[in-house]
Amino acid sequence: MCVLEERLASLSFEQLALPLFGRLYNFAHWLTQNREEAEDLVQETYAKALKGFSSFEPGTNFKAWMFRILRNTFLNSRTGLKAATVSLDLPDDDPTLPAERATPETILIDRAGQQIVQAAIADLAVPYREVLLLCELEEMSYQEIATALAIPIGTVMSRLSRARRTLREAVQKKLQRSSP
Amino acid sequence: MTEETPEKMTEATTHQSWIAKLDAYLDGELDSSQMQELDAHLRECPGCTAEALRRLQWKRTIHSVGQCYVPDPALREKIQRSISHAKPAWWQWRPAFAAAATILLLFATGRILQQAVIRPHPHPVQESQMVGELADLHVATLASANPVDVVSSDRHNVKPWFAGKIPFTFNLPELQGSQFELLGGRVSYVEQSPGAQLLFRVRKHQISVFIFQERALPAGFRRWGEIDARSFHLESWQRDGLQYFAISDVAPEDLRALSALMKQ
Numbered sequence: 001m002c003v004l005e006e007r008l009a010s011l012s013f014e015q016l017a018l019p020l021f022g023r024l025y026n027f028a029h030w031l032t033q034n035r036e037e038a039e040d041l042v043q044e045t046y047a048k049a050l051k052g053f054s055s056f057e058p059g060t061n062f063k064a065w066m067f068r069i070l071r072n073t074f075l076n077s078r079t080g081l082k083a084a085t086v087s088l089d090l091p092d093d094d095p096t097l098p099a100e101r102a103t104p105e106t107i108l109i110d111r112a113g114q115q116i117v118q119a120a121i122a123d124l125a126v127p128y129r130e131v132l133l134l135c136e137l138e139e140m141s142y143q144e145i146a147t148a149l150a151i152p153i154g155t156v157m158s159r160l161s162r163a164r165r166t167l168r169e170a171v172q173k174k175l176q177r178s179s180p
Numbered sequence: 181m182t183e184e185t186p187e188k189m190t191e192a193t194t195h196q197s198w199i200a201k202l203d204a205y206l207d208g209e210l211d212s213s214q215m216q217e218l219d220a221h222l223r224e225c226p227g228c229t230a231e232a233l234r235r236l237q238w239k240r241t242i243h244s245v246g247q248c249y250v251p252d253p254a255l256r257e258k259i260q261r262s263i264s265h266a267k268p269a270w271w272q273w274r275p276a277f278a279a280a281a282t283i284l285l286l287f288a289t290g291r292i293l294q295q296a297v298i299r300p301h302p303h304p305v306q307e308s309q310m311v312g313e314l315a316d317l318h319v320a321t322l323a324s325a326n327p328v329d330v331v332s333s334d335r336h337n338v339k340p341w342f343a344g345k346i347p348f349t350f351n352l353p354e355l356q357g358s359q360f361e362l363l364g365g366r367v368s369y370v371e372q373s374p375g376a377q378l379l380f381r382v383r384k385h386q387i388s389v390f391i392f393q394e395r396a397l398p399a400g401f402r403r404w405g406e407i408d409a410r411s412f413h414l415e416s417w418q419r420d421g422l423q424y425f426a427i428s429d430v431a432p433e434d435l436r437a438l439s440a441l442m443k444q
Contacts, residue, residue: 013263015320019329019367021256022345029249039255046259062326117245135207136239137246139330139341142209161203164238 016062017049023138024070030133031074031083033122041077045070060147064140067148071130083126116178120170128163135160198228202235247344284319314427315412317368318388321379328364328379338365338378346374350391350422353441359383360438371398380438387428387438394423406432415439 024045029038048069056065074080121129134145142160146153198221204210205218222229321327330341335352343349345367355362361381368377368390375392406415414427415435426439 014260015317016324016326017263018256018260018369021259022251025251025255026247026249030246035249038249039252042251042255043259043262046263050263060325062324063329114241114245117241118248121242121245132242133246136242142207157204164203167242168238 013050013053017046017066020063020066024066026137027067027130027133028070028074030121030129031071031126032077032079034079037077037079041070041074044073048073061144063138064144064148067134067138067140068150071149080126116171116174117167120167120174123170124163124166128159128166131156131159132163132167195225195228198225199231202228202232206232206236206239285316311412311414311427313370314388314390314414314425317370317377317390318412318427321366321377321388322386327366328377329366331364333362333364335362338362341365342367342376346376348391348393348422350376352378353444355380355441358437358441359434360387360441371396373397382430382434382438385428385430385434387426387430387435389438389442390425390427392423392425394418394421397423406436417443419443 021042025038025042028041028045029035032038032041045066049066052069056062075083121132124132130149131145134140134148135142140148142153142156145156145160149156151159198218201210201214201218205215210218222232330338332338332341335354339349339352342365352362359382363379363381363386365376365378368375370390370392373392373396375390375396378389378391380387380389406413412427412429413432413435414425415432416423416425417439418424424439424442426435426442428435
């Protein structure tokens with residue numbers, strides 16, 4: 001009985017945590033920008049998650065909980081500490097960003113090559129990059145992102161808006177530079 | 181310099197206010213009344229519709245570009261090994277649930293083994309192993325606080341969610357007018373092969389439909405027909421190189437009805 005109990009319990013943790021492996025790794029690589037660091041980060045995340053599983057509240061979002069552990073672990077790493085010292089251009093709680101209009105330039109941006117967009121995402125400051133990736137890649141709700149990053153939902157919205165605007169502007173600049 | 185009339189200014193302000201809501205609209209973050217209002221506006225305003233499409237294209241671009249880092253399979257195996265023999269702490273504070281789940285698992289396994297012995301079959305051991313694994317996955321899903329990773333009853337949301345997560349695609353039936361409701365899906369694994377797990381509801385029961393690549397499964401898993409495991413019913417079929425398994429505690433008729441819809 002004891003063996004079966006343990007098997008069932010460990011199966012449950014595997015069932016919850018292992019399907020997130022690919023996503024956690026992708027997110028870790030985006031944060032660290034380095035394969036070895038991303039691998040270390042994911043391993044540490046799983047070790048911490050298993051150790052702290054008792055603090056996970058049943059009925060709450062396990063995925064957001066795992067991403068939160070990964071992100072906190074990253075912030076305590078050497079690369080993360082460096083990223084955390086980057087100052088943001090706008091205060092987080094300033095939602096008064098001007099609305100955009102489509103221009104011929106933005107149409108060009110839409111046709112930008114994948115490498116240009118990828119480089120522009122990598123250039124975003126970590127607070128913007130993480131919120132953008134959790135929304136667009138992980139398709140998390142604003143509330144889930146707020147839980148994962150431990151920030152207010154208003155901050156999620158303003159950072160997301162700022163991230164999208166900065167990304168579009170960066171791609172536009174890269175396109176202008178690459179055009180003859 | 182021409183002066184803007186109050187009407188033009190009001191119209192411009194209105195457009196700005198709609199456009200300011202577009203991101204939240206595309207992220208699915210507006211409440212239903214705001215969603216309907218913006219829907220109605222988009223039907224009448226080509227300018228805002230073009231802007232919405234442009235932003236949607238951006239979302240898709242980021243989604244596609246963002247999934248670019250693939251982990252080394254060795255890392256997955258290493259992590260799986262490190263967590264597979266550990267005893268999670270929640271077991272200690274959820275003894276009642278754990279005991280119930282264990283009893284259920286023992287009961288199911290006993291029934292399945294008993295059935296495998298009673299019914300002659302070319303691969304009795306492999307069949308019981310297959311049913312046991314799928315039953316484990318199904319029970320673990322039902323026991324999970326987050327049974328599915330994509331929560332949607334819309335097949336047009338669920339199917340695209342699997343793109344890039346599993347190495348194949350599949351069709352989902354239109355369930356409108358049927359007794360079945362799609363709850364969502366998640367990536368699942370059998371014998372270290374990734375596949376899709378779809379969760380459906382019929383009345384108060386839930387049905388898991390697993391889809392794997394036929395060639396990725398061991399011989400004992402490649403089969404079709406019905407298995408009555410007494411506690412669980414399982415129906416499996418093959419199509420376009422994919423192996424489907426539907427498993428649940430519902431009546432076999434219900435399982436057959438869902439399978440028929442899936443086969444359409």
